[in-house]
Amino acid sequence: MTPTPRRALSLRSLLLVAATLSLAYVAVLAVQVIGVLVPAAVDVRGRARDVLADHDRIHDNLARLQGARRDLSRLAPPFVPGAPRPDPAEVRDTVLALLDRGAVIRAAVERSDVPIEMRLLLADAAELESAIAVQLLDAERAIAIGETQRAIESLRRSGVISDSATRVLSLAQREAVAGVLAQQERLLTQVERLQRWTIAWGAVGLLLFGIGAWLTRRRLYLPVREMEQAVQRVAGGDLDTEVAVRYSDELGRLARHLNAMTVVLRERAAEESRRRESLTERFGRILDESANEIFVFDARSRRLLQANRGAREGLGYDASSIRDLALDALLTGIPPERLDALVAELRSHSTPRVHLSAWLRRRDGTLRATELTLQSATDADAEVIILVAEDARLRQQVRALDARLRSFLQTEASQVANGDVVRAFKPLVRMTAEALEADFCGVWRGTGERAATIAAFDAGSGSLPHPIALDEVLADPAAYSTTLRANPREAAVLVIVRRESGYTAEELTFIAAVADVATRAFEAEERRRLERALERAQRIDSLGQLAGGVAHDFNNLLTAILGNLEATRADLEKGSPMDVALAEAEHAALRAADLTRQLLTFARRQMLETRAVHVAPRIAESEAMLRRLVGAERTLVLEVQPDLGTVRLGAGQLEQLLVNLVVNARDATAPGGTVTLRARRLEAGDPSAGEPTPTEPSVELVVQDSGVGMDRETLERVFEPFFTTKSVGQGTGLGLAVCHGIVENAGGTIRVVSAPGEGTTFTIRLPAGSERSSPSRGSGAVTGLGSVVLVAEDEPSIRALVSRMLAARGFRVLAGEDGVAALSAMDASDDPPVLLVTDVVMPRLGGVELAREMRRRVPGIPVLFMSGYTSSAVLPDGDLRDAAFIAKPFSTDDLMRRVAELLETPTPPGRGPR
Structure with a gap:
């Protein structure tokens, strides 16, 4: 039975008591020294200093008065022959000064802390000094008036008084010495008392030290040593060790914790022993199994x-x-x-x-x-x-499987590396089935019903050229499948069917190696696809540069052609043969301009002024035209929401999108088929929008047909310019490329989904806006009234045409073949121009530089840029953001409408190319 620990002060309390006693011991000693001995010594030293100071001052005065008396005695007869005679005035001044000093000394003695007897003696001595000074002054006056006898008598009396003062000072000195001796006696008494206290407190200190040593050994050293020995025994494996808990202090609690820890260690050791015995038994069973x-x-x-x-x-x-x-x-x-x-x-x-x-x-x-x-x-x-x-x-099976796989890679490595998955997978699935002695092996691309068979091998019938449903194969209970990553957009699956037995770990490793080979083939196919896409992109970019360059020059020619045709027809009678012929020529030129516009849109080099277009009203306006395009043999279904809002597009671009997509859908649909046009508004995060979820409000246009559909290769090239599946003469291959360019320029997306026999669906999403369309504020009926317009154009025919158009409306035109010539023409004119009409790209000084120079010379002058095409890299910005733009070719009405807009509103907000 463990004895109950005795109640005792905690170690913290014991240490606190010991520290308090130590501080008290030191404090008492300090009080004895500081409060008794030091004040007594200081008092003795102070009193002695004061007594001696006053005595010395009086004695010094007395000595100096005696010197003055000797000087005065040399002034009274009989005179000593050859002896120096002092100055009477100097002697008188010395005596007066000593008299004043004696008065100060008397006041100091009265205020001094020396004993009363000493103070009285010093005061008497000071009074006697004053009497001596008075007698000396009387002797000096007597000598001055020649009363020698009186002077001698005064000097004699001063000598007597000086002797008395000396005796008084001697008495004072003796009194001072007696006082100092008394103070020293008292100081010795205090020192003896302090000595006795010191001996007593030394004994107390020794007692306290003994008590502290005893408590430290009993309450700290012995318990710690006992616990250290116990810990050593526990570390040596003796888990039955127990430490005696004698006191209920901190070390007693630590001892209890140590005993509790030993109990836990004993229990864990017993549990570990039981676990090891059980583990040995289980290991024996595992070894047996x-x-x-x-x-x-x-x-x-x-x-x-x-x-x-x-x-x-x-x-x-x-x-x-x-x-x-x-x-x-x-x-x-x-x-x-x-x-x-x-x-x-x-x-x-x-x-x-x-x-x-x-x-x-x-x-x-x-x-x-x-x-x-x-x-x-x-x-x-x-x-x-x-x-x-x-x-x-x-x-042997591992070696055989590894040999089959190495042999396949040696013979079919080129097929795997070049990305021809069909030619690579046919021998791969055959080799896999034969190596595993499987009944069936195949690879599918896609999931569910849309999974397409790439290659399959049946042990009974050999390679299978016809497609097999993936769900049908996976329904077999013996089917083993593993997923492959075909490309970032879709997955593939490898399926093996072996009905006789399961798969060993070695066979599963072989299947994983086969899956890795298949994945490498898919990666090679994806790499080939990306390389082809890069080649097409480079080819398209080259075609775009070519188309942009051709369209630029062609637009310049069309501008001159259409402008002159318009001017010529204005002088002809409507309906005359010449008017009809010119109208046909004008119609052909407009068709050429439309083709040029498509080329520029495809090349993404057309600078357009976008505006807010209400989608639903525009579709309603285009419905009759779209139904005529579809024809009576096919059905056009319109599903348009009435509150679609607006999108920002160039003039006529929405109609161009609808016409191109509907015409392609009509051509892909057999008579009796259906072409569907749907339009709806999508809000950000709309769950019904499908993938991808829109991140901003947008308008979705969907054109769907029930036609023949497209295979994978056609889908990859569907937006490629000049690519078409139509017969020669039925299509240029620019329609879908133009749609792609329009949508991307508007910040939207266009997607196509199709499969052979399942029709085609084009989905366009355009960012929705809150703007409302407003008609142009320029009426086109502006008149110049002699105002000056500066024209800069490097093409002579267009320069002449624009000058003629402006002059016909009453403007006075200053023209130049470039910016330098235009500035020279302006400098030669007396009237400043009200408008600048300039081409963008010109030799020497281009249109943008000319406009900035004009703004410097004529602040706020309106600017109208014109060009066959202009890349966004040369568009004016900053101080020319308010400039307007007109695309070539243009008519007189188009030009006059833009001039009217600029002249009616000097700084139109937001106008200019976008």
Whole structure:
């Protein structure tokens, strides 16, 4: 039974008490020294200093008065021959000064802290000094008036008084010495008292030190040593150790915690012992259940000691009959001397283990090829040899599978590397099925009903050229599938069907290697696709540059052609043969201008002025035209929401999108088919929008047909310019390329979904706006009234045409072939221009530089840029953001409308190219 610990002060309290007593001890000693001895010594020193100071001052005055009396005695007869005579005035001044000083000394003596007897004596001495000074002054006056006898009498009396003062000072000095001796006596008394207190407090200090040493040993050192010894015993394995808890202080609580920890360690050790015993039993069962065949032989006799169940069943023995088995009888195919050498090598521990191939003799006498591992083990009881046998057929299968895969890669590496997945997968699935002795193997791209067969092999019928439904194959209970990553957009799946047995770990590893080869083929295919896309993009960019350059020059020619045709027809009678002929020519030129506009849109080099377009009203206005385009043999279905809002597009671009998409849908749909046009507004994050979810409000246009659809190769090239599947003469291949350019320029997206026999769906999403369309504020009926317009154009025919158009409306035109010539023409004119009309690209000084120079000379002058095409890289910005733009070719009405807009509003907000 553990004794109950005694109640005692805690170590913290004991240390606090010891510290308090130590501080009190030191404080008392300090008080004795500081409060008794030091004040007494200071008082003795102060009193002695004061007495001596006053005595010395009086004595000094007395000595100086005696000197003055001697000087005065030399002034009274009889005179000594040859002796120097002092100056009477100087003597008088000295005596007066000493008299004043005596008065100060008397006042100081009265205020002094010296004893009263000493003070009275010093005061008497000071009074006598004053009397001496008075007598000396009287003697000096007597000498001055020639009363010699009176002077001698005064000097005699001063001598008598001086002797009296000297005696008084002697008495004062004796009194001072007596006072100092008394103070020293009192100081010695205090020192003796302090000495007695010091001895007493020294005894108290020794007592306290003894008590502290005793408490430290009993309450700190001994318990700590006992716990240290206990911890050493616990560390040595003695978990029955227990520390005695004598006091209920901090060390007592620590001892209880140590005892509790020892109890926990004992319980854990017992639990660990039980767990190890259980683990040994479980390990024995696991060893017995192991798939490998494990034998344990005695190293000396080579007789079997133990064999697990796998070894017994593999050789056909039971638990009792296998005990008579010997190592020499078990192994076949190894010469006896070779076996002896192996056993000796293992027993000498020169080799930790030996691997070899041999045959094991079964109980019925048959032989089985195996891979063996022999190793020795030694403990205190015995020396044994452990033999682990593994069926060699597994390793042979691994080697065979690895050889089949290496052979495939050597022969079909080019097909895998060039990305031709169809030609690569046909031998791959055949090799996989044959290597695994499977009933079926195939690869599909996609998921669900849209999964397409790439290659398949049936063990009974060979390669299958026709497609097979993936869901039908996966429904087989024996199907094993693994997912492949075909490309970032879709996945693929490899399916193997083997109905006779499952798959070993080696076979699953082989399937993973096959899947890796298939993935590499898909990666090569994706790389080829990206390379082709890059080539097409480069080709398209080259075509765009060519188309932009051709369209620029062609627009200049069309501007001159259309302008002159318009001017000529204005002078002809409507309906006359010449008017009709010119109208046909004008119509052809307009068609050429439309074709040029398509080229520029495709090349993304057309600078357009966008505006807010109400989608629903525009579709309603275009419905009749679209139905005529579709024709009576096909049905056009319109599903348009009434509140679509607006989008920002160039003039006529919405109609161009609808016409191009509807015409393509009509051409792909057989008579009796349906073309559907749907339009709806999507809000940000609309869950009904499908993928991708819109991040901002947008308008969605969908054109869907029930036509023949497109295969994968056609889909990849559908937006490529000049690519068409139509017959020669039925299409230019620019329609969808133009749609793609319009949508991307507007910040939208266009997607196409199609499959052979399933029709085609084009989906366009354009950012929605809140603007409302407003008609142009310029009426086109502006008149110049003699105002000056500066025109800069490097093409002579267009310069002349624009000048003629402006002059016809009353403007006075100053023209130049470039910016330099235009500035020269302006400098030669007396009137400043009200408008600048300039081409963008000109030699020497271009249109943008000319406009900035004009703004410097004529602040705020309106600017109208004109060009056949202008890349956004040369568009004016900053101080020219308010400039307007007109695209070539243009008519007189178009030009006059833009001039009217600029002149009616000097700084129109937001006007200019966008």
